[in-house]
Amino acid sequence: MPFDRGRLSALLAREAEAFAAARPRSRALFERAGGSLLGGVPMPWMMLWAGGFPVFTQEASGARIVDVDGHEYVDLCLGDTGAMTGHGPPAVAEAVREQLARGITTMLPTEDSVVVAEELRRRFGLPLWQFTLSATDANRHVIRYARHITGRRKIVVHDHCYHGSVDETFAGLDASGRTVSRRGNIGPPVDPAETTWVVEFNDVEGLERALASGEVAAVLAEPALTNVGIVLPEPGYHDALRELTRRHDVLLIIDETHTLSAGPGGYTGAHGLQPDFMTMGKAIAGGIPAGAFGMTAEVSDRIDASIALEDIDVGGIGGTLAGNALSLAAMRATLTEVLTDEAFARMLPLGDRWADGVDAGIAKHSLPWTCTRLGARGEYTFTPTAPRTGAEAHAGGDFALEQLLHLYALNRGILLTPFHNMALMSPATTEADVDRHTEVFQTLLSDLV
Numbered sequence: 001m002p003f004d005r006g007r008l009s010a011l012l013a014r015e016a017e018a019f020a021a022a023r024p025r026s027r028a029l030f031e032r033a034g035g036s037l038l039g040g041v042p043m044p045w046m047m048l049w050a051g052g053f054p055v056f057t058q059e060a061s062g063a064r065i066v067d068v069d070g071h072e073y074v075d076l077c078l079g080d081t082g083a084m085t086g087h088g089p090p091a092v093a094e095a096v097r098e099q100l101a102r103g104i105t106t107m108l109p110t111e112d113s114v115v116v117a118e119e120l121r122r123r124f125g126l127p128l129w130q131f132t133l134s135a136t137d138a139n140r141h142v143i144r145y146a147r148h149i150t151g152r153r154k155i156v157v158h159d160h161c162y163h164g165s166v167d168e169t170f171a172g173l174d175a176s177g178r179t180v181s182r183r184g185n186i187g188p189p190v191d192p193a194e195t196t197w198v199v200e201f202n203d204v205e206g207l208e209r210a211l212a213s214g215e216v217a218a219v220l221a222e223p224a225l226t227n228v229g230i231v232l233p234e235p236g237y238h239d240a241l242r243e244l245t246r247r248h249d250v251l252l253i254i255d256e257t258h259t260l261s262a263g264p265g266g267y268t269g270a271h272g273l274q275p276d277f278m279t280m281g282k283a284i285a286g287g288i289p290a291g292a293f294g295m296t297a298e299v300s301d302r303i304d305a306s307i308a309l310e311d312i313d314v315g316g317i318g319g320t321l322a323g324n325a326l327s328l329a330a331m332r333a334t335l336t337e338v339l340t341d342e343a344f345a346r347m348l349p350l351g352d353r354w355a356d357g358v359d360a361g362i363a364k365h366s367l368p369w370t371c372t373r374l375g376a377r378g379e380y381t382f383t384p385t386a387p388r389t390g391a392e393a394h395a396g397g398d399f400a401l402e403q404l405l406h407l408y409a410l411n412r413g414i415l416l417t418p419f420h421n422m423a424l425m426s427p428a429t430t431e432a433d434v435d436r437h438t439e440v441f442q443t444l445l446s447d448l449v
Contacts, residue, residue, distance in 0.1 A: 002367055003449045008404060011447060015407045019051040022411070025068040026056040048418045050407035055415075060087035062428035065415060073415040074433045076354075076423035081258055084283035084376075085338045086428035092286035095333035096326060105324035112328035116292075119335045123265040124256070126278055126294035131323035131331075135257040135281025136164030138293040139220060141317045142277040143168060145295075146218035146251045148315075149302040156210050156219040156250075158201040160390025162227030163220055163255050164281075171196040173391070177206075200389045201225055202233060204240045211248040218251040218277070223267035226258035229381040229393040229421070230372040238273055245276075251299070253277040260284075261377035261424060263348065264341050270375070286338060288330035343427040347376035350425040350434055354378050357438030364442070365449045379422035405444065412440045 020027060030053035034040040039047050046054050055067045063086055065073045078084050085092065117129040132138045143155055143166070155168050163169040170185040171192035179193045192198075197216060199206040210216060221241065225231035245252045254275035256266035260283055263270040268278065276299050281291035295303075307315065321327075355378040358371040368384040381387060383396035406416050414437050416423060423437065 002365065007448065008400060012400065012404045012407065015404065015411055016051055018411055019407055020053075022071070023051075023053075023055065023067065023069045027053055029056045029068065030054065045419065050403045050410065050418065055410070062086045062088075063426050063430070063433055071413065073410070073413050074436055075415045076425075076429075076433075076437060077415045077417040078424045078426055079282075079287065080417050080420075081261075081424060082282040083287050084260070084424060084426055085286040085334055086426035087287070089286050089334070089338045089427070091333045091337035092288070092330050095329045096288065099326050099329035102325070104326045105321055107320070109323070110325045110328055112325070112332040113323060116328055116331045116335060119332075120292060120294060123335075124268055124278055124294060125265075126275070127297055128300045129292055129294045130318075131328065132281070132291035132293065133289045133319060133322055133327065134164060134291045135255065135279055136166055136291070137319065137322070138279035138281060138291040139163045139166045139169070139253070139255060142253050142279060142293050142295075143218065143220065144316050145299070145303055146253070146277070149299070149306055150217040150249070150251065152215055152217035154195060154197050154213075154215045154217065156197045156199060156207070156216050158221060158225060158390060159198050160201075160225060160228040160231075160394055161220075161222060162225075162258070163222075163279075164257075166220075168192065168195045169220065171198050173198050173200065200391065201231055202237050202388050204237065204244075207241065208244055211244050211250050214248075216248070216250050218253050219245055220253045220255060222255050223259045223262070223271070223273065224374055225390050225393070226374070226377075227420075228390045229383075229387060229396070230374050230377070230379045231387050231390060231393050232372060232374070234388060238271065242274055251276040253279060256280045257282055258377070259374065260339075261347075261351070262375035264339070264344050267374075283339065284334055285327055285330035286334040288327055290327040290331055292331075338427060344376070347425040347427060347429070350429055350431065351376040351378055353431060354423050354425065354434045354437060357434065358441060361438070361442045361445050365445045367445070367449070376425040377422060379420060381421065404448070408444045408447075409437070409440055412443075414440050 030040050058066050058068045063075050065075045120129050157169050159173045170182045171179050172182040174180045179198045181188050181192050197210040199210055252275045257280050259267040276296050278294045355371045355373045358380050362369045369380055369382050370386050371380040372386050381396050382398050387393035409416055
């Protein structure tokens, strides 16, 4: 290791003390919240923010957040993709205000639903779409459809994947290569091996073994892993994935929720993927809860031929608020006015600029780390070369070091995702924002090394 662990501990203690001293209102709110919120936070993962308590937000706009103590941050977290548009983009805010006055939810379609579906068809190539309130729901629904029309019970996922809180995806591989419950999986309803077959990312042979079993209804895949550090597909992996799924009559589901950062049509559009189903959520409505899933005409025909009309509302697909007017208004504004082709033309170079700054710091200090790029997103891992599997990326983790990196950045006005070394660019992000991160990152490495 090119730095002393004692030095790391000393810096972490110093930064934690400075963080707490400068944020008395956030600390007081956190202590008060302990009386009414589990763990003092609205959701458990908010406990992972470095510093002993989270920053409480007062307002957020564009690529900036201001906390209750008056500190302003360049936001490179962007709600872990949920605010990829930037906070409160004016077009979305105006569309939401107007729709609020016209009605929020009616269980009836609006013109916006047609416009959004047409835009998704243009971007991603799949002709038919449905709407949900999250990517998790979208994934749940397409898994049900896949099992229904294939008559098979299992799905394949990649080790260390991320598909929201879908039960079947909280599975991993043990040391012997068996599918087991992922560490930290809370209350699994069944042994994940009953529903899921896990393979390593980029492992074509392991994938073929799984599909040849005849048990698999679908492969649910991120085009690149994004929740364990970015792990990119090796050349030819997606070609093999598509060929093998077709050969074994297995449906291919591509989850673009995080990989939308690759461009206006996500990784699918940028690299010409041909899935049977596609799922997405988070960013497509500017922060308003929304998700979507698309399908081929062939899949749609198989669904239509196998589900009676009188059963359409009792099969576990959909929700009362799915496709509500407010979410669709926000999606229309987001896709047609905010996350446009022109916006990505700005965001993608900013992603490279951020990664260039990280690469320069790593090289200057001869660190055995690497930075991986995924369009408007970048992430560094503590591995000497880019990991090719989720297991390799996970093995390179260092919780104490990550805590220092995030806390050091927070104390200097930079907000990164708490459980990633990741940054995401929004249409509101500027070159100055990116360069500010580069400056802070370089200063940290000088302090540490």
